[in-house]
Amino acid sequence: MKKANTYLLSSLTIVITTLLHVSIGKLPPLGKLLDPFHGFWQNAATQPLPPSPPVALADLQDSVTIYFDEHLIPHIQAQNDADLYFAQGYVTALHRLWQMEFQTHTAAGRLSEILGTQAINFDRLQRRKGTLYAAKNALQNLEADSVLWSLVQAYTAGVNAYIASLAYKDLPIEYKLLDYRPEPWTPLKIALLCIKMADQLNGYDESLGNTHALQCLGKEKFSFLYPEQVAGQAPVIPKNTPWNFHPIPIKTAPSTIAAPIALQTNLAQTNPAYGSNNWAVASKKTLSRAPYLANDPHLALHLPAIWYGVHLHSPTVNVAGVTIPGMPGVAIGFNEAIAWGVTNAAWTLRDWYLIDFKDATREEYHYDSLLLKSQSVIEEIKVKNKASFHDTVVYTHLGPIVYDESFSAQHQQHNLAMKWVGHQPGNELRTLYLLNRAQNLKDFEDALQHYHVPAQNFAFASVQHDIAMEIAGHFPIRWKDQGRFIMPGNSAAYAWQNFIPKAHHPKIVNPSQGYVSSANERPTDKTYPYYYLQYCEEHYRNRRINQVLNQAKNVDEKTMMQLQNDNYNLPAQENLALLLGYVDTTQLDASQQEAYQTLLDWNFQNEADQVAPSIFKAWQEQLNAKLWGALHKNGISVPRPSLYHTMYILRHHPKSPHLDLGEYDTLQALISDAFKQAVQALVSWEKVHHKPYQWGDYRETSIQHLAKIDPFGLQKLRVNGGEYIVNANNGCYGVSMRLVVS
Numbered sequence: 001m002k003k004a005n006t007y008l009l010s011s012l013t014i015v016i017t018t019l020l021h022v023s024i025g026k027l028p029p030l031g032k033l034l035d036p037f038h039g040f041w042q043n044a045a046t047q048p049l050p051p052s053p054p055v056a057l058a059d060l061q062d063s064v065t066i067y068f069d070e071h072l073i074p075h076i077q078a079q080n081d082a083d084l085y086f087a088q089g090y091v092t093a094l095h096r097l098w099q100m101e102f103q104t105h106t107a108a109g110r111l112s113e114i115l116g117t118q119a120i121n122f123d124r125l126q127r128r129k130g131t132l133y134a135a136k137n138a139l140q141n142l143e144a145d146s147v148l149w150s151l152v153q154a155y156t157a158g159v160n161a162y163i164a165s166l167a168y169k170d171l172p173i174e175y176k177l178l179d180y181r182p183e184p185w186t187p188l189k190i191a192l193l194c195i196k197m198a199d200q201l202n203g204y205d206e207s208l209g210n211t212h213a214l215q216c217l218g219k220e221k222f223s224f225l226y227p228e229q230v231a232g233q234a235p236v237i238p239k240n241t242p243w244n245f246h247p248i249p250i251k252t253a254p255s256t257i258a259a260p261i262a263l264q265t266n267l268a269q270t271n272p273a274y275g276s277n278n279w280a281v282a283s284k285k286t287l288s289r290a291p292y293l294a295n296d297p298h299l300a301l302h303l304p305a306i307w308y309g310v311h312l313h314s315p316t317v318n319v320a321g322v323t324i325p326g327m328p329g330v331a332i333g334f335n336e337a338i339a340w341g342v343t344n345a346a347w348t349l350r351d352w353y354l355i356d357f358k359d360a361t362r363e364e365y366h367y368d369s370l371l372l373k374s375q376s377v378i379e380e381i382k383v384k385n386k387a388s389f390h391d392t393v394v395y396t397h398l399g400p401i402v403y404d405e406s407f408s409a410q411h412q413q414h415n416l417a418m419k420w421v422g423h424q425p426g427n428e429l430r431t432l433y434l435l436n437r438a439q440n441l442k443d444f445e446d447a448l449q450h451y452h453v454p455a456q457n458f459a460f461a462s463v464q465h466d467i468a469m470e471i472a473g474h475f476p477i478r479w480k481d482q483g484r485f486i487m488p489g490n491s492a493a494y495a496w497q498n499f500i501p502k503a504h505h506p507k508i509v510n511p512s513q514g515y516v517s518s519a520n521e522r523p524t525d526k527t528y529p530y531y532y533l534q535y536c537e538e539h540y541r542n543r544r545i546n547q548v549l550n551q552a553k554n555v556d557e558k559t560m561m562q563l564q565n566d567n568y569n570l571p572a573q574e575n576l577a578l579l580l581g582y583v584d585t586t587q588l589d590a591s592q593q594e595a596y597q598t599l600l601d602w603n604f605q606n607e608a609d610q611v612a613p614s615i616f617k618a619w620q621e622q623l624n625a626k627l628w629g630a631l632h633k634n635g636i637s638v639p640r641p642s643l644y645h646t647m648y649i650l651r652h653h654p655k656s657p658h659l660d661l662g663e664y665d666t667l668q669a670l671i672s673d674a675f676k677q678a679v680q681a682l683v684s685w686e687k688v689h690h691k692p693y694q695w696g697d698y699r700e701t702s703i704q705h706l707a708k709i710d711p712f713g714l715q716k717l718r719v720n721g722g723e724y725i726v727n728a729n730n731g732c733y734g735v736s737m738r739l740v741v742s
Contacts, residue, residue: 059086059161066091073309084314085151085328089158089185092308092325097162098172099304100326101182102706104189107196108132109381114178115707116384124391127379128402129203130423131195133395138191138425148429152187155328159185174707180384185326193326194429198422200299201344202454205535207352209639211258211485213631216638224658225641228533229526230648234543236345236457236469236518237506239525245504247529250479254493258485259354261414275538275728276343277564278459279517279545280467282510287554292742293461294560295332295341298728299736301703303713306736307332312436319436322737329432332739337439338462339741343518345471347455348533350420351482351496353398353489357415362394362401366490372397398489399423417489419496421474426452431472441466441509448472449502457518461741469516470507471523475500478531500530515549517542519726539644540570540724560740566726567606572616575647576602579619582671595679606725608696608718617699617722618678626674630660643724695722702732 062079064087069075074091078084093100105111109126111119126132142148163182175181214222275298283289299306307322310330321333332341357374358364364371374394381389394401399419408414427450434447444460448470455473460466476483476496487494506523508516519542522534547570548563576599588596595615602612620643628640641649649656654667664670682693691697696718705712721727721734728734 059157071309073311075311075313077313079314081151081314081316082154084312084317085154086158086161088310088312088328089155090162091158092310092323093159093162093185096304096308096325097159097182098174099706100159100185100189100193102174103196104192104326107135107192107199109379112381112383112389114180114384117386120381120383120389123381124379124389124407125402127381127391128393128400128407129199129418130393130395130400130420131192131199133400134198134420134423134425135188135191135195137423138194138428139188141425141427142187142191142429145427145430148427148433149187151328151433152190152429155190156185156187159326174709177709178707190327190429193324194425195422197324198425198428198453200454201456202347202349202422204346205348205350205352205483205533206639207484207486211261213638214258214485216631221658224649224653224656225645226639227645229522230539230645232648233522233525233539234546235525236471236521236523236542237508237525237528238511238513240527241508241524243504243527243529245501247504248477248498248501250477250531251493251497253479253481254491256488257481259488261354261486275520275536275541277517277519277541277545277726277728278341278343278457279515279549279563280339280459280461280469281549281552281555281560282467282514283465285514285549285552285555287556288742290463290742291461291465291467292555292557292560292740293334293339293341293459293467294564294738294740295343295459296564296728296735296738297332297342298734301732301734301736302706303703304706317437321739327429329429329436331432332737333436334741335436335438336463338435338444338460340435340438340444340461341459341739342456343459344520345455345457345473345518345523346520346534346536347471347473347475347523348483348535349422349453349455349473349475350418351476352486353396353417353419353494354486355396355398355401355415355417356488356490362415365396367397368490368492396489398495416486421476422453424452426450426474428452440464441468444468445470457523459516459518466510467516468507468509469518471505473505475505475530475532478533480531482531483533504530513550517545517549519545537642538724539642541726541728544568544570544726557740557742561738563726564735564738564740565720567720567722569604569606569613569616569722569725571643571647571724572602572613573604575651576604576616578647578651579623579671579675582668583675584668584672587672588676591683592676592679595682596675605720606695606722606727607720608694610695611693611698613695613722614682614693614698615678618682619675622674622678622681623671626662626664626670627659630662696720700731701729701734704732 060083062083064083065077066087067075076084076087078087105114109123109132112123142152278295280291280293283291286292308325309322311320319330319333319335321330323329323331356366358371362374364373374396377393377395379391379393381391383389396417399417401415402418403416430450431447438444438447440462448458451472452474458470458472460468477498477500506528520538521542522537552559580599583596585596598612599615606613624640631638631640661667661670685693685698699722701717701719703714719729721729723730
């Protein structure tokens, strides 16, 4: 009996010990995680960073000095560039290793290795979009550039030196929770980060929605609801700016601009809420008589933070600003002579084609009178604790087949290929390398010659008192409406003709108005001779910035910071009186009367403790649903007209037959009822949440953890600002960094 008990106890001990060291479901090995000497307890202990981290001296050529300021920004000084970038890689990994690696797994379509089967479809999409293919092409460009290749290798060696120093107890908490270890850093991972940002910022388009809308609404109504340029725009490059070049002749458009296709599914796309503000103010408008530059990129907010602050100093460079963790150099910042900042130009750089394969083997496809051969690539997606998943991606000369009968929400049997500038990127790291060292306007312009993707508005200021704005990228030459819809892939008539020469890109230098600015509005007015598509346009932030800068005198850093934090609701100021005029106040109950009066008294500031912004937002949502809800019947993906164009229609075309009033006899009845229902929704919100519908509470703002580990994120933040506001935020999107440079 005693032997049996001993055997049972030993067996139980072995079983428990085994279970504590293996993953069960989504749980990591609890024995390792709970180990007080090596597990998560080690991550809970807060220790001050040393003034200089223990960089592996054997890997350095000379002395390196690193210190952290009060914001924990590292200031790195080295005697040569190899040591400088080695130290940058080491220190960035010290703070952000897990983030760096997780994002490269995201870009490469490898999340299933970490998260399991739940990530397979995401990984399939990444592989089918060709992000890894694009990164390998970007890597070839880096390898061909001997200067860049040496700094990429140095940076990579620095990251790996830090990884080599880590025992299990030293790993960031995410590795322990998700039960994996860091793998060696490689130059390919740096290229993947470049492509990830390109896909994130230029990975959205409206061709599917436009194709649906054109088929469902007809050409006349489509043109009315979705004009490519609306009245009252204030483009990045001021109106009537002369173009000092002779444009390349453009081929005539074919008679059919869209493929004869009826789709019932959505293309997976990046949220178009990504925006940004930047501007530069000339010396003649500043108190110090030196120019200023400001930049605040608006992106998906997450923890760890998107950007990593750094100061790099060697005999060849002295630059400070922010970088994307895992990439060498400074992406946005300043040196002793210039400053630069970027916003998303939202210039469409990818098109969709319907491929006409010869047969079900998809080995050949029709292209005019030819049969072209395709290439099939078997993608192995490794899955945590499961067998690998294999997917076949078919490549054509127009790009990879992203959607087909095996990968589509509705299993539509359509082979859709994606042609993207990012598949053949330029040398974006060369652009940053040169910007970090630029000394004047010419250096700035030369640096942008290497830049392809994503399309960006680059603002510039220098100690020589120059300011400038240039839209940089690699832009296809298009006939009118080319790429606005899904196109036939069986004819060269729909192929890109060429690319707009760099010398023909929109730019402005030292304008008479004394400033340049951009906030994701349209780059040019109608005089620009090349046709282009912009998938997402801003109509309010940019004009508000221009209003303030037009009136500003004796600008200083306080002026710049106040403008970055500007909460003025220009949409409300321009449109509220029109909307209120439609409301029949005699038909309002007490709560609606109170809300109406609140809007009348509003100062148009979107501040957290006000209720007026909540009323205006709720009214917008109700009005949008009533005016454009029919566009989404039967689940077909059709974009809704923008707020700006909606208000333009209500102001100038209120009796248009293209306005679908649904159950309402008049526009007044619709707008008035939308107001009543908005207030009712807000009153219901108050009852549920047991507090007033103040803007900071009603419009919840959050910052998610990158792996969506909820306790590591920040929820229900009370902040000022909002959508269409210079101080921009909307849900989990918002200002990711602010920079002001004198």
